[in-house]
Each structure stands twice: as C-alpha cells, then as structure tokens.
Amino acid sequence: MSSIFGDIDVSTANENPFFKPDGKYISKVTFATVRRSKAGNKGMPIEYTIQEGVKQGKKINEWKPVPEPWELEGYETQEDQKAEVNKSDKVKEDAERNLAFIKQRLKQFGFSADEMNTIQPEDFLNLPL
DSSP states (O other), X not given: OOBTXXXXXXXXXXXXXXXXXXXXXXXXXXXEOOEEOTTSOEEEEEEEEEOSSTTTXXXXXXXXXXXXXXXXXXXXXXHHHXXXXXXXXXXXXXXXXXXXXXXXXXXXXXXXXXXXXXXXXGGTTTOBX
C-alpha cells in the first residue's frame, strides 16, 4: 500500500534522527556561530563532538533559528518594519519563541544573563556537555 511518501516505509525509520543510541554522551561544542542558511534563514548551527565511548568522534548538529530584530516587533521583513505595515502577532510570537530557545541553550551551556549579549563564536568552543 502506498502513502503520501510513496513506497518508503516510514514505520521502520530510526526514531532518533541523530542515529545514536539513547543515553548520555560526553561531548564538547566544536563549532557554533550565527549565519544564514542556503534558504536565507538566520540561525545558529551548533556542532557537538562525542568525546568518549564507541561513538567517540561522531558529530551531532543542531540548528537554532535566530530572529531578526523586526521579527521580534512582529514584521516579516525589514521593509515592512520601515513602512510599518503587515505587523503580525504570530511573527512576533514565533520570534520570541526562537529567542527563548536560544536563551535556554545558552543557560544550559552555563552562560550568565550578563554574558549572553557579548558571546562570540570562540566562547562556545570546547564547552563540556
């Protein structure tokens, strides 16, 4: 029987997209910065490298969307902000949620509120997790 996925058997897919057995891994942050994706979305890619065990050296990647200042005000584009048109509560809520996820991760890394607005890419390197 076919589905919207064609002949692909989704039910047999690995439930863990990182393909690492469930558990805890000693890892370090080996890359983090803020950049744009190929699609133009601003975000923070974070790369973790497992330090011990049978998965030593394997990488886990995470992407945290970084909102633009105009999105935090509810505008989809900077042009909309300048023209003060097309303001949206949903855009603002999504941007605030993305910012909260960033803050949550920074706190988990051990950064204080005072440090969060001055962080540089090198501040992430070798953070133990």
